[in-house]
Amino acid sequence: MKVVLGVIFSGVLLAGCQEQGQTLAKVADKSVTQDEFSAYLAHKHIPADSEKRVSAALDDYLAREALAKAVEQSALLDNKLIAAELNEFRKQMLISRYFEKYLNNVVTEDALLNYYANNPEQFQTKRVNVAHILFRVRRGMTQPEIDALKTKVYEVYSKLQASETFADLAKAYSQDVLSAEKEGELGWIKEGAIDSEFSRIAFSLEEGKYSEPFRTPFGFHIVKQLKSPQIIKQPFEAVKGDIRYQLRAEAKQAEYDKLLKQVVVKKVATLNKVE
Known part of the structure; x- marks a missing residue:
């Protein structure tokens, strides 16, 4: 495996390089940085101090980078279509992860209790x-x-x-x-x-x-x-789930509207009719 990687990579692993932003390796013309690999380890839930697992993860990471680069350079796939799919996945991931964290921060247990206390007629x-x-x-x-x-x-x-x-x-x-x-x-x-x-x-x-x-x-x-x-x-515990659902829906819509107002969207061209 190491021999194969040595042939595929146009560069080699820079042993001992632990500074954020530093290049760990190159796959063709693409640099693999410590930042990128650290994020990958976090995604895979691999502790950075587990030397064996980190080393194996790096080999796998670089091999997949090399394979993806080789496939990308082939003429078999429609790269524009792949790019469009990746962009849609990226947008969906950004939006869902953002709202997951935002709503967890906003719709807290205290928020649920406050709503229950301030709206007794509903319960x-x-x-x-x-x-x-x-x-x-x-x-x-x-x-x-x-x-x-x-x-x-x-x-x-x-x-x-x-x-x-x-x-x-x-x-x-x-x-x-x-x-x-x-x-x-x-x-x-x-x-x-x-x-x-x-x-x-x-x-x-x-x-x-x-x-x-x-x-x-x-x-x-x-x-x-x-x-x-x-x-x-009705006791709080019996309606807690309904309150959470309502507050999350309201908070999400409000934040959605606020975020859209922050970015100006302008259509600068008319779409060609698709036959």
């Missing part, structure tokens, strides 16, 4: 415990059929006003089979998680009170508030 939900009696309006129903349902729901409402219990009436009349088995109880529902009219009425009631009949896309309801609304705050 809390309001919920209420309710029960309902439902008469379903199904697709294809005629207006007389819908009117008959409306009459039934008002009959049940009259029974409530006559002191019959909500639980018994839900079991007897509600067409929501699952909740009817539990005396109409739907459990805790989040504000805005269901139909807007249902949510508005459920949260506006007083604990223990029930509503007048009203209609939603599901049908006719009577709603009873079992327990008054509560505000539940």
